[in-house]
Amino acid sequence: MRLSRFYVPTLKEDPAEAEVVSHRLLVRAGMIRKLTSGIYTFLPLGLRTLNKVAAIVRREMDRAGAQEIFMPSVQPADLWRETGRWDIYGKELLRFKDRHGRDYCLGPTHEEVVTDLVRGEVRSYRQLPVNLYQIQTKFRDEIRPRFGLMRGREFVMKDGYSFDRDEAGAEKSYRDMFEAYVRAFSRIGLGFRAVEADSGPIGGSFSHEFMVLAETGEDTIAVCENGSCGYAANLEKAEVVLPGETPGAPMVPEQAPKPEIVDTPGRHSVDEVCGFLGLDPRDLVKTLIFEADGLPVAALVRGDRELNEVKLRNLLGATDLALADEALVRSLTNAPVGFAGPVGLSGARIVADSELLLSGPVVCGANRADAHLKNVLLGRDAEIERFADLRTVTPQDPCPRCGRGLSFTRGIEVGHVFKLGRKYSEAMNASFLDEDGRERPMVMGCYGIGVSRIVAAAIEQNNDEHGPLFPPSIAAFEVALIGLAGKDRAVADKAEELYRVLSEAGVEVLFDDRDERPGVKFNDADLMGLPMQLILGAKGLAKGLVEAKDRRSGERVDLSLDDFVADFAAWRARVWESWGLESG
Ligand code: ATP
Ligand code: MG
Numbered sequence: 001m002r003l004s005r006f007y008v009p010t011l012k013e014d015p016a017e018a019e020v021v022s023h024r025l026l027v028r029a030g031m032i033r034k035l036t037s038g039i040y041t042f043l044p045l046g047l048r049t050l051n052k053v054a055a056i057v058r059r060e061m062d063r064a065g066a067q068e069i070f071m072p073s074v075q076p077a078d079l080w081r082e083t084g085r086w087d088i089y090g091k092e093l094l095r096f097k098d099r100h101g102r103d104y105c106l107g108p109t110h111e112e113v114v115t116d117l118v119r120g121e122v123r124s125y126r127q128l129p130v131n132l133y134q135i136q137t138k139f140r141d142e143i144r145p146r147f148g149l150m151r152g153r154e155f156v157m158k159d160g161y162s163f164d165r166d167e168a169g170a171e172k173s174y175r176d177m178f179e180a181y182v183r184a185f186s187r188i189g190l191g192f193r194a195v196e197a198d199s200g201p202i203g204g205s206f207s208h209e210f211m212v213l214a215e216t217g218e219d220t221i222a223v224c225e226n227g228s229c230g231y232a233a234n235l236e237k238a239e240v241v242l243p244g245e246t247p248g249a250p251m252v253p254e255q256a257p258k259p260e261i262v263d264t265p266g267r268h269s270v271d272e273v274c275g276f277l278g279l280d281p282r283d284l285v286k287t288l289i290f291e292a293d294g295l296p297v298a299a300l301v302r303g304d305r306e307l308n309e310v311k312l313r314n315l316l317g318a319t320d321l322a323l324a325d326e327a328l329v330r331s332l333t334n335a336p337v338g339f340a341g342p343v344g345l346s347g348a349r350i351v352a353d354s355e356l357l358l359s360g361p362v363v364c365g366a367n368r369a370d371a372h373l374k375n376v377l378l379g380r381d382a383e384i385e386r387f388a389d390l391r392t393v394t395p396q397d398p399c400p401r402c403g404r405g406l407s408f409t410r411g412i413e414v415g416h417v418f419k420l421g422r423k424y425s426e427a428m429n430a431s432f433l434d435e436d437g438r439e440r441p442m443v444m445g446c447y448g449i450g451v452s453r454i455v456a457a458a459i460e461q462n463n464d465e466h467g468p469l470f471p472p473s474i475a476a477f478e479v480a481l482i483g484l485a486g487k488d489r490a491v492a493d494k495a496e497e498l499y500r501v502l503s504e505a506g507v508e509v510l511f512d513d514r515d516e517r518p519g520v521k522f523n524d525a526d527l528m529g530l531p532m533q534l535i536l537g538a539k540g541l542a543k544g545l546v547e548a549k550d551r552r553s554g555e556r557v558d559l560s561l562d563d564f565v566a567d568f569a570a571w572r573a574r575v576w577e578s579w580g581l582e583s584g
Contacts, residue, residue, distance in 0.1 A: 157448055484536065
């Protein structure tokens with residue numbers, strides 16, 4: 001491609017609304033343009049990278065035995081009513097009506113549509129397993145679309161679905177997809193890690209997320225420091241294992257003093273209460289009031305801990321979970337927010353973090369304005385329905401597998417594999433006849449990859465002050481050929497020749513044939529993030545050399561023009577290798 005003809009509107013300035021580097025650089029490099037909030041057009045440069053990511057994903061899906069289909073993005077509400085998701089999916093589901101008044105939505109995911117497809121065709125165990133996938137535009141009316149392609153409303157996803165006869169088959173499908181994901185992300189060339197993920201109320205480790213490791217990631221990952229253990233989990237999911245043996249009930253020392261009211265005027269927060277009473281936050285109990293599917297729940301954690309809402313939701317088996325509003329807190333506790341406690345609290349289920357089983361006397365809210373209770377023993381003074389792991393793990397906690405230390409890193413979720421079981425097949429009656437002629441529901445799995453998010457994640461992981469650093473596997477072009485001809489015909493001719501030779505060899509080259517100053521050309525090449533630059537000037541030509549620059553390392557070498565094809569091939573292989581990739 002000649003840059004003089006290429007539609008690549010680069011910008012000198014950062015777009016005002018871009019908060020993260022990938023968003024900034026994607027817009028500046030002329031890869032994407034915003035249409036409206038969370039909705040972007042891919043320009044030629046950006047689309048080339050998107051298509052390369054999709055091609056790698058497609059190839060690994062095919063190799064693993066999945067078959068590509070293409071489902072509609074408009075979906076009838078009736079299918080969603082069958083699974084009950086029409087009512088519970090919430091506002092992310094964009095709903096609308098056709099001219100006959102029938103309800104539809106824009107697909108945020110395709111479990112219903114694919115299950116409907118398969119139930120219509122598959123009758124016998126002989127037709128299973130089936131594994132179908134597509135690469136398609138999804139729509140989710142995200143509450144906070146932001147960070148450009150990282151969290152859009154319209155985005156490109158690879159979504160796949162497996163159907164098996166039994167658990168063992170479903171587990172094999174899951175493992176095959178897991179391995180295909182490892183291969184796909186390795187070939188894309190980004191540093192990533194598969195981590196255990198929350199799998200909802202089903203529990204178990206039937207869900208893994210694939211995280212591109214980057215400081216700017218929205219997710220935190222807890223990783224075991226012991227390399228041979230290998231435990232890694234999303235913070236939402238990472239389990240807390242208490243040291244030693246946990247008692248089955250809270251310890252209640254004999255003759256311990258009774259609860260006593262202490263005044264805490266205007267002190268609501270943990271810091272304020274502890275500062276005022278001269279208390280260690282470990283000796284305070286935080287009582288958080290939630291509304292879970294319309295019913296009030298009080299959740300207790302130690303004052304220095306963070307309650308994990310995902311764990312709480314799973315414990316309660318709730319679909320909808322949110323902190324209660326002030327009115328509910330007042331009606332339940334007879335006090336403003338900040339003074340709730342478990343003692344004498346009626347009208348709400350009370351659950352507590354397991355760590356509180358180890359606590360002695362604690363301080364908690366008194367369900368009265370400006371007051372707390374001290375000397376509270378949870379086993380004696382409050383009715384706790386259940387103690388369970390409800391808090392978020394910290395770097396001071398031990399690895400739940402091997403007991404060694406944990407460390408935290410950040411990641412961007414680019415893929416998710418999930419064992420669904422029979423949830424959708426039962427709801428939608430997707431069944432088959434087994435060997436004995438018995439009708440049984442299929443066992444499903446679903447597998448997503450954020451294809452457009454990967455384009456952004458690649459930049460979040462690899463960039464410098466001049467622009468993105470794309471791995472050669474997904475860069476829009478492998479090579480930026482920069483001719484510094486000026487008025488020099490010989491240089492211009494030689495640059496044309498190199499462009500022809502490379503193109504004929506099947507190398508993707510973006511040839512800067514513009515009549516621009518060298519500085520402008522260098523800046524644009526850097527901004528487009530192409531991994532290899534070839535720079536041809538008069539001095540080099542006189543010596544029979546062209547300069548080759550590795551964009552990421554900055555390392556420059558001279559390639560011989562006489563032996564250009566071989567010299568270039570060897571250098572190109574080295575650049576790919578430096579990314580841990582095999583050149584194609
Ligand atoms: P997140 O937790 O980031 O909201 P999710 O868990 O809702 O994502 P999945 O339903 O697992 O997402 O979708 C599969 C993949 O699609 C995700 O792993 C992610 O890479 C991508 N994805 C999800 N939502 C978005 C979005 N709003 N913009 C871009 N990519 C997305
Ligand atoms: Mg997910």
